[in-house]
Structures are given as C-alpha cells and as structure tokens.
Amino acid sequence: MDRPHPGAAVAAALEPSGLVLRGWLVAEAGAEPLLANGKPAKAICLIGHLGGGFWPVFSAWWREHPRVSDPLDSWSKAVIEPVAAEAGGQAVFPSDRPWHPFQAWAMKAEALRSSPLGLLIHPEFGLWHGYRGAILFAESALGDRVSAKSAMVGQAFVHPCDVCSDKPCLSACPVGAFSPDGFAVSNCRSYLRTEDGQQGCMASGCLAREACPVGRSHRYSSAQLQFHMASYS
Ligand code: B12
Ligand code: SF4
Ligand code: SF4
Incomplete structure (x- = not known):
C-alpha cells in the first residue's frame, strides 16, 4: 500500500520558517539526481520563497549565529534537512556543487518561464521569489500524485513577459x-x-x-x- 503522501506534512513543517513547498516534479528519466545510496531519485519536492516572507525568521536566526559562514545557506540547511529526514527524503541545495538544475526543475514543478534576465518570472510574485532547497525521494508516485494537482501545471498560462x-x-x-x-x-x-x-x-x-x-x-x-x-x- 502507498504510504501517506508527505506533501502536507512538509508544508506544515516549513511554515514557521516562512519557506514554502513550491511544487513537485517527477525526475526526468536519464537525468535523475542521485540519492546518497547511489540510486536515482524519482520525485523532487521544491522548497523556496514567494516574496521575502522568510527574511524576518532568517534574520533572527542570523543574529543568534553571527559567526556562521554562508548564513542563508546554513540557515536553509538547518531548516530543510530535518524536514527532509522526517519525510523520508534527502535534502539538496541550490549552491551545492555540482549544481542541480533548480530552474529547470522549477519550470516543470510550477510551469514558470524564464524572463529576459535569466530569472524565472512568476505571474503573481514577478521576479521576487527563489529556491532554498529540494527534497529528493525514491518513489516516483509521490511526484505524480501531487504534480497533477499543482496550481499552475497543465493550465492555460500567460507568460508575463x-x-x-x-x-x-x-x-x-x-x-x-x-x-x-x-x-x-x-x-x-x-x-x-x-x-x-x-x-x-x-x-x-x-x-x-x-x-x-x-x-x-x-x-x-x-x-x-x-x-x-x-x-x-
Ligand atoms: C551560477 C548561478 C549564478 C551565476 C551565473 C548565472 C548564469 N549566467 O548562468 C551568477 C553568480 C552570475 C548568478 C547571479 C544571480 N543569480 Co544565480 N544561480 C546560479 C546557480 C547557483 C547555478 C545556475 C546553473 O548553472 N545551474 C545549472 C544548470 C544545469 O541548471 P538549469 O536550471 O538548467 O540552468 C538554468 C540557469 O543557468 C539559467 N540561466 C541562464 N542564464 C542565466 C542568467 C542569470 C542571471 C540567472 C539568474 C539564470 C540564468 O538558465 C538555465 C536554464 O533554465 C543557480 C542555482 C541552481 N542550482 O540552479 C542560481 C540561481 C539561478 N540564481 C538566482 C538568483 C536569484 C540570482 C541573482 C538575482 C542573485 C541576487 N543578486 O539576488 C543574480 C542575478 C544577477 C544580478 N544582476 O542580480 C536564483 C534564480 C531564482 C529565480 N527566480 O529564477 C537561483 C535559482 C538560485 C536560488 N537560490 O533561487 N547566478
Ligand atoms: S546589478 Fe543588475 S542593473 Fe546593476 S549592473 Fe548588474 S545587471 Fe546591471
Ligand atoms: S514582465 Fe517585462 S519587465 Fe518584467 S521581466 Fe518580463 S519582459 Fe522584463
């Protein structure tokens, strides 16, 4: 039997941080990111921010950790890694090398498009959004079961540009x-x-x-x- 979908629990666990579950996608066959056990991930859950809602939470954490290097990356890891572990997945981050194709993932998860600046543009949030991490899962059904419901995927979409x-x-x-x-x-x-x-x-x-x-x-x-x-x- 399928295990309960972790989407709602991930979204709820992120809430105090101001980060949000941005969307899900099924990893492209042949281009799957690898899990720590060397096996290909099948479903990807993208985490980020729409506007600057996380900033006050991050700023307060930074005041308590003034000597940490790469503060925003470190905070993102402190927030997302426990959420990923609880959901049975593995966290990856946009600044980690080799770079995972976060923008390509985002264009599948949320049907966003690139602006002439290279930044993806969101119909409501414009250029004021970004990505702080992703959770990789071994089961492709997780991506299938949620991407079908994703707000913008499959709907008529007017590219603001x-x-x-x-x-x-x-x-x-x-x-x-x-x-x-x-x-x-x-x-x-x-x-x-x-x-x-x-x-x-x-x-x-x-x-x-x-x-x-x-x-x-x-x-x-x-x-x-x-x-x-x-x-x-
Ligand atoms: C390397 C990098 C840069 C480099 C080079 C960008 C380039 N010319 O490719 C530099 C340092 C210049 C850069 C700058 C910025 N970046 Co940058 N960058 C990245 C990073 C770490 C890797 C990009 C990459 O090559 N990926 C590998 C390929 C295989 O993945 P991909 O998704 O298929 O690649 C796409 C991008 O390369 C994109 N692209 C192509 N040309 C450009 C040019 C720019 C300016 C950008 C942003 C993207 C972009 O098109 C590809 C197809 O979708 C990503 C995070 C990530 N892991 O993806 C952030 C990322 C693309 N950057 C981001 C941002 C926000 C910025 C800045 C605005 C930072 C800032 N100042 O706030 C600036 C923009 C410049 C400015 N004047 O302000 C965001 C974009 C969010 C969004 N809304 O789309 C990302 C996703 C990071 C994040 N945490 O969200 N960035
Ligand atoms: S920050 Fe933006 S506007 Fe300013 S020089 Fe760079 S690309 Fe041009
Ligand atoms: S909506 Fe217009 S100004 Fe904004 S990024 Fe697209 S082309 Fe540029």
Missing part, C-alpha cells in the same frame, strides 16, 4: 549586462565595484530586476536586497 511590450528590464541596466547573448556577469560585477555601483545597485538592488512591473508589492526589503547583492558581487 510575452504581454510586456516595453520590456523595461532590458533597458534599465547601466552597463547593458543583458543581451540576447546572455548575461555579461563581468560587466555587472565591474560596475558594482564603482562608486555609482555602490550607491546604486549595491544599495537598492539590481536596477533591471527593479524595473519589472510584475509583482512589485512582493519586492524584498532593503536589508534583504543588500544581503543578496553583497553575496552575489
């Missing part, structure tokens, strides 16, 4: 880092080291991300934006 004729995100970057060839990381990072960059994007967040009109009410706080920019630059 398709109906955004002006695309202000593409003209907002002071060094034109976004082009059809991709994201010029070195142009961006060099600019961030200048006086203008320190007072602009480093202080108030990536101007290209800021220019997007979708989901603006879910924009991160200044403290969160500064934290992400400092970790990225």
